[in-house]
Amino acid sequence: MTQITLPRPDDWHLHLRDGAMLEAVLPESARHFARAIIMPNLVPPVVTGAQAAAYRERILAGLPAGMRFTPLMTLYLTEETDPADVAAAAAAGIVTAVKLYPAGATTNSASGVRDFDKVRGVLEKMAEIGLPLCVHGEVTDPAVDIFDREAVFIERVLDPVRRATPGLRVVMEHITTKDGVDYVRSQGEDLGATITTHHLIINRNHILVGGIKPHYYCLPVAKRESHRLALVEAATSGEARFFLGTDSAPHADPAKESACGCAGCFTATNTMPLLAHVFEAEGRLANLEAFASRNGPAFYRLPVNSETLTLEKTDTATHWPAKIFGGAGPVTVFDPGFPVFWHVTP
């Protein structure tokens, strides 16, 4: 097959930032994706319905003329989050999900949750109204090795929280381990998982062998090859509970190429060609539609997009810009390290 047409895909986990960075990266997502779940980890974070509504307006105002894109907003869960504000924002159609960052787990997560008893009321309200909780699944205990933090989170935090809040609908964001894949498969339909583009392509060797590669550093950090293979198997399986969330997370190059570099891979520009490459290599190109276009809407109880996107394979390697330039400085586009022959048709 040299051509494939899908319902227009969505990105169920995206960082757009704000101001000049938003302006630079928004067209990169809007070019291929119809909708995206927008992460709320701005500085300061998006914690109230009113802030989410204002952020949505800034995103829509930044959309270049002629581009269509629907931002699906999230609230950043803090120990002070008011269940009534969450319920009102959901009822008004302002927010599609709430995001849980364990405090200190990643970029701008200082206001996240330390004591889960303090968010019990919000989680119970969310279970009642069916509002999904998007979870950054890593423990922050300094005694836990960074490569084990996802597996330990499932056991110590996620499973107990889900048991304590029956009916809570949860998305394990950006799973990076076989443990994550196995946990999702062992649970019922109220648990889904997003998988990023970059975690389907790199393992920890790519970050560390032959010199440190700051543009491959993200959180959760890429794990060993056996975990990457488990992610590829899950993503390409077509199973309903695995769907695309790129976690495309732009940082200007100086912030990445630094003695203390930021976490994040920027994949908005080339995700769809990269996914076509990965799915074809598995002999499962036909399941790209489930992963990128159908499973996410089904989990979020939204319609599949009626517009389409076509990918084509050609004999010459596809080119994308190595960097995106904007007022916030250059942002390096994720480099898979191999040629890709798929491109999105104009």
Ligand code: DOR
């Ligand atoms: O790599 C990451 N970058 N992981 C996250 O969880 C946050 C994100 C960001 O905001 O830069």
Ligand code: ZN
């Ligand atoms: Zn993220």
